Amino acid sequence: MKVLVPVKRVLDYNVKPRVKADGTGVDLANVKMSMNPFDEIAIEEAVRLKEKGAATEIVVVTIGVAKAETDVLLTARAMGADRGILIQTDDEIEPLAVAKLLAKVAEEEQPGLIILGKQAIDDDSNQTGQMLAALLGWAQGTFASKVEIAGDRVHVTREIDGGLETVDLKLPAIVTTDLRLNEPRYATLPNIMKAKTKPVAKKTVADYGVDVTPRLKTLKVVEPAKRQAGIKVGSVDELVEKLKGMGVA
Amino acid sequence: MKTLVWVEHDNQSVKDATLSTVTAAAKLGEVHLLVAGKGVSAVAEAAAQIAGVGKVHVADDAAYEHFLAENVAPLVVQLMDSHDAVLFPATTTGKNVAPRVAAALDVMQLSDILSVEGPDTFTRPIYAGNAIATVQTSDKKLVITVRGTAFDKAAATGGSGTVEAVAAAGDKGLSAFVGAEIAASERPELTSAKVIVSGGRALGSQEQFHALIDPLADKLGAAVGASRAAVDAGYAPNDYQVGQTGKIVAPMVYVAVGISGAIQHLAGMKDSKTIVAINKDEDAPIFQVADIGLVGDLFTLVPELTEKL
Numbered sequence: 001m002k003v004l005v006p007v008k009r010v011l012d013y014n015v016k017p018r019v020k021a022d023g024t025g026v027d028l029a030n031v032k033m034s035m036n037p038f039d040e041i042a043i044e045e046a047v048r049l050k051e052k053g054a055a056t057e058i059v060v061v062t063i064g065v066a067k068a069e070t071d072v073l074l075t076a077r078a079m080g081a082d083r084g085i086l087i088q089t090d091d092e093i094e095p096l097a098v099a100k101l102l103a104k105v106a107e108e109e110q111p112g113l114i115i116l117g118k119q120a121i122d123d124d125s126n127q128t129g130q131m132l133a134a135l136l137g138w139a140q141g142t143f144a145s146k147v148e149i150a151g152d153r154v155h156v157t158r159e160i161d162g163g164l165e166t167v168d169l170k171l172p173a174i175v176t177t178d179l180r181l182n183e184p185r186y187a188t189l190p191n192i193m194k195a196k197t198k199p200v201a202k203k204t205v206a207d208y209g210v211d212v213t214p215r216l217k218t219l220k221v222v223e224p225a226k227r228q229a230g231i232k233v234g235s236v237d238e239l240v241e242k243l244k245g246m247g248v249a
Numbered sequence: 250m251k252t253l254v255w256v257e258h259d260n261q262s263v264k265d266a267t268l269s270t271v272t273a274a275a276k277l278g279e280v281h282l283l284v285a286g287k288g289v290s291a292v293a294e295a296a297a298q299i300a301g302v303g304k305v306h307v308a309d310d311a312a313y314e315h316f317l318a319e320n321v322a323p324l325v326v327q328l329m330d331s332h333d334a335v336l337f338p339a340t341t342t343g344k345n346v347a348p349r350v351a352a353a354l355d356v357m358q359l360s361d362i363l364s365v366e367g368p369d370t371f372t373r374p375i376y377a378g379n380a381i382a383t384v385q386t387s388d389k390k391l392v393i394t395v396r397g398t399a400f401d402k403a404a405a406t407g408g409s410g411t412v413e414a415v416a417a418a419g420d421k422g423l424s425a426f427v428g429a430e431i432a433a434s435e436r437p438e439l440t441s442a443k444v445i446v447s448g449g450r451a452l453g454s455q456e457q458f459h460a461l462i463d464p465l466a467d468k469l470g471a472a473v474g475a476s477r478a479a480v481d482a483g484y485a486p487n488d489y490q491v492g493q494t495g496k497i498v499a500p501m502v503y504v505a506v507g508i509s510g511a512i513q514h515l516a517g518m519k520d521s522k523t524i525v526a527i528n529k530d531e532d533a534p535i536f537q538v539a540d541i542g543l544v545g546d547l548f549t550l551v552p553e554l555t556e557k558l
Contacts, residue, residue, distance in 0.1 A: 011376070016512065017376040017377075017379045017380060019379075025380075026375070026376055026379075026380055095348070095357070095358070096351065096352060096355070096356070096357045096358075099352055121376070121377065121493075122375065122376060123375050124360065124361065124374065124375055124376070124377065124493075125358070126344050126348070126360055126361075127347075127348035127351070127358050127360060128348075129348075130318065130345065130346075130347075130348035130349045130352070131348045131349070131351060131352035131358075132352075133318075133319075133349060134322065134348070134349040134350075134351075134353050135352050138423070139319050139423035139424040140318055140319070140345070140349065140424075142341075142344070142345045143341060143344075143345070145487070155427065158341075159341070159487055159488070160341040160342070160429070160488075161340050161341045161342075161440070161488065161496070162432060162438075162488055163430045163431040163432050163486075163488050164429065164430045165315075165426070165428070165429040165430075166426075166427040166428050166429070167315075167317065167424055167425065167426055167427060168424065168425045168426075168427050169423065169424045170422070170423050170424065173423075178487075178494075179477075179481075179487075179494055180487055214357075215356070215386055215387050215388050216357055216359070216384045216385065216386050216387075217384065217385045217386075217387070218382050218383070218384050219370065219383040219384065219385055220382070220383045221375070221380050221381070221382045221383075222380070222383075223379070223380060223381070224374070224378060224379070224380070224381050224519075227519055227524075227537075227538040229536060229537050229538065229539065229542075230524075230539055230540035230541055230542065231540070231542070232531075232536070232541075232542040232543070232544060233542070233543050235543075236543070236550055236553045236554050239525070239541065239543050239554060240554065240557045240558060242525075242541050243469075243502070243525075243558070246501070246502060246523060248443070248444050248469055248501065248502050249468070249469060249558045
């Protein structure tokens with residue numbers, strides 16, 4: 001079974017986002033960009049399925065600027081993906097259009113399973129996997145903390161409000177990853193060197209004949225209202241008094 | 250505008266997340282509800298009591314019992330013939346189903362809205378709440394998920410909606426429910442609790458987490474939360490997690506015990522009315538957002554606090 005893993009290049013999760021003074025967005029000039037952390041978990045899960053013999057080939061795809069090739073596709077191949085597809089564009093592509101492009105890739109590649117991160121840590125949309133499932137007419141196992149292939153079905157344990165839920169899905173299917181699914185391995189330097197020989201197909205958005213015109217217009221981006229630091233109390237007794245004053249004790 | 254609100258429920262009662270979603274929908278226009286589930290007549294009756302609602306569409310079928318997206322999304326899509334917008338609470342059910350509806354309608358979803366600025370304009374958090382974007386949509390139909398803590402709850406009673414049955418769209422045969430492990434708890438639910446006591450990595454172990462946090466929460470009638478660090482370390486289950494990747498909460502009082510205050514945790518609780526922090530490091534970032542701080546060793550302070558309350 002072939003596994004397709006779409007990944008996104010985002011502001012590195014260790015970098016504090018800074019809102020641009022003109023209110024047009026978050027400043028991404030000269031800051032470290034990396035693979036979305038949930039997508040690393042997706043790659044790791046695909047690699048583990050291959051190590052267990054449940055997957056035969058891992059194809060990683062990204063939609064973005066030329067630098068996405070070195071920033072994320074190389075990392076993904078160093079972690080264990082077999083080949084990459086870069087759909088190059090300098091435009092910001094919304095989740096709906098991303099899902100449409102990925103549906104085209106899925107038609108070409110015919111994967112048995114597509115694993116995606118549950119959300120990207122830049123726009124926090126949490127949409128692409130579910131949208132892709134809708135467009136393909138496939139089952140979806142979102143927010144996965146456990147994935148088990150059983151013949152032509154996949155069992156997905158999902159993180160839901162209040163606990164866990166397990167669903168049994170018909171393959172091909174979509175899985176989106178939650179944090180506890182696995183702990184991604186590091187892309188080691190020797191593996192990064194080796195990964196450079198694994199192929200990457202370069203495409204453009206136009207190759208897929210998908211209308212990617214944005215539906216949303218960002219009017220402005222601002223920093224959230226800041227909380228002011230309050231007071232420090234010197235003892236538990238003072239804290240108890242404050243809590244009583246608020247009517248909670 | 251005619252809006253449809255997804256009623257969050259467990260086939261027995263209406264969940265509070267529904268009420269804040271109704272408030273958001275009312276800012277757009279007429280509010281109708283959808284109750285999809287199995288054996289949900291009591292839920293539908295209760296939903297009809299929510300202040301300001303019109304029709305309550307009820308789809309009662311075994312295919313909807315577990316809210317499988319493959320089955321419920323086509324039902325919502327069908328109802329969108331006669332509605333202009335659909336709003337889901339940003340719960341795990343809402344987040345699972347809404348994008349499947351949006352893609353089927355060829356609509357770009359607006360996730361996790363914080364406010365309604367106009368019929369096509371909304372604010373929403375990006376970058377873990379480190380920035381707030383105002384976005385305007387050009388889509389004819391709207392698909393929205395609503396951040397519960399950003400809207401007041403509509404009154405659960407006083408309304409007089411009319412219940413109307415909807416023909417079920419059936420089981421699509423793509424997915425089946427196997428089982429669930431829902432943590433049974435006497436305590437209030439995290440997202441609707443008035444008081445929350447949360448523990449961090451400084452608790453040191455699962456045993457100490459429960460030995461210190463649980464009695465304090467019991468004294469305060471509080472829900473129990475945890476930082477991602479505490480969850481990652483195995484001190485608390487994942488459904489306790491408060492933060493960007495966990496639950497977003499805004500209680501009256503949030504007590505952070507042994508939590509340093511990482512950005513991703515603050516993203517989940519900084520809208521709490523009052524934040525109380527107990528931490529031994531007086532430079533911990535949590536004190537920059539806390540209204541009341543207490544510096545010291547939590548292993549002596551927390552039992553003392555529990556005892557004196």
